[in-house]
Amino acid sequence: MKVLVPVKRVLDYNLKVRVKPDGSGVDLSNLKMSINPFCEIAVEEAVRMKEGGGGHAKDAATEVIAVSIGPEQAQETIRNALAIGADRGILVKADGEVEPLAVAKILKAVIEAEKPDLVILGKQAIDDDSNQVGQMLAALLDWPQATFASKIVLHAGKATVTREVDGGLQTLDVELPAIVTTDLRLNEPRYASLPNIMKAKKKPIDVKTPADFGVDTAPRIKVLKTAEPGKRSGGIKVKSAAELVGKLKEAGVL
């Protein structure tokens, strides 16, 4: 079984987000960029399907391909996936913001060329928080989808996926090929070892452009302004539970 894992390069999740003073966007200059955490979970799951682990039989996946759509530096994100254990990479070089719909169209073309049996991707990127690409891709391919996965069990020709939904868990069977998007607790990604980081440098990365796939990446949505969220100023310290209840009554929330 061939598994494709799209990965995105985003501002490292440990860093503080700063809005540019002129409101033109978020300041990313000279800041550490990393693989999107949900994408990293997707890579880990695919590699476990290859190595055996996380409930998967060894060699359940025969090949794991990491794809990234982004600037030249997204190569580093692909290398990160290769260091976890993906076999090869595809970089679709595109500068500037590429919207989820365009990303899904590019991925559809990659999938038509690579013919994977399963595509695992993060449920959302922590930069634009769109939570769209997996679902859009499934629709464009007319494939079934299981989003927000916390468990994946592979069978012949299908996958049983447990999803984190509001109020609990839902389990689905999806026919393969299918799209699965990862939630936070699907697995805990490993730290790539130094030998594997070295090995990753030798693994092949194919470089393409959106034009190779005939996809127009011109944005459909125009961002007019980027602002800091409304600041909440701290309130007061109360000395006792009695004083607290008094204040809550005054505030009209009891």
Place this chain on the structure above:
Amino acid sequence: MRKVLHADGATLAKQMAEPLEALIVPLMSGYDAVLFPASTTGKNAAPRVAAKLDVMQLSGVIGVENATTFVRPIYAGNAIITVEDNQAKKVLTVQPTAFKAAGEGGSASVETTAAPAGPFKSAFVSEEMAKSDRPELTAAKRVVSGGRALGSSEEFHRVLDPLADKLGAAVGASRAAVDAGYAPNDYQVGQTGKVVAPELYVAVGISGAIQHLAGMKDSKVIVAINKDEEAPIFQIADYGLVADYKTAVPELMDELTKAGL
């Protein structure tokens, strides 16, 4: 609301993404926009509809300025963007807590529309829903949340459940408490969990990591109970009580009883 379209069929029983797409896409020839709540059901289905209509979707909308201008958070609410969407059809998921509920008492007509027949390539197997008489977390007017300071699952429920019941509140948790196994996954409030904006949010033993604040900072009144007076949660709390929850929560329960709750 002028009209309600009602589709009733076995394929829609679990509101799965593929049948919802099959239901909604054909209907869109007669509409300019479709709005889904930013629930797991809405987030699951909306992008399929958008892709089939060849439009970009706007996710988690918190403000509508006019017919083409919308406001939404990015970076887990650490930045807010105002965007212009001039596409012929609009597909939005909206954050229900950001809008006031419309009043009841309308007189919409109800029309039946056919449920999609299928077959579909995904099938429902089972579900495990948390059984609770408490309100749903994202819709609750009051939320009581616990953090890692609670120390165990037993303690989490022993301390928070009675307080939540007294307040008629939903129970939430910080990611730290969920990761430590003190509370189930679906309790998690924060960037990677649920976004809530109740009238009253009571944070017990929560330090206030950015990840958590992103999920609750739009609450009307925030109360923090924490024994560490340096905890970041106090920087956004309207009322902070520096105290050990072990004594503060029982006292709060007594005071609420005295106040007639």
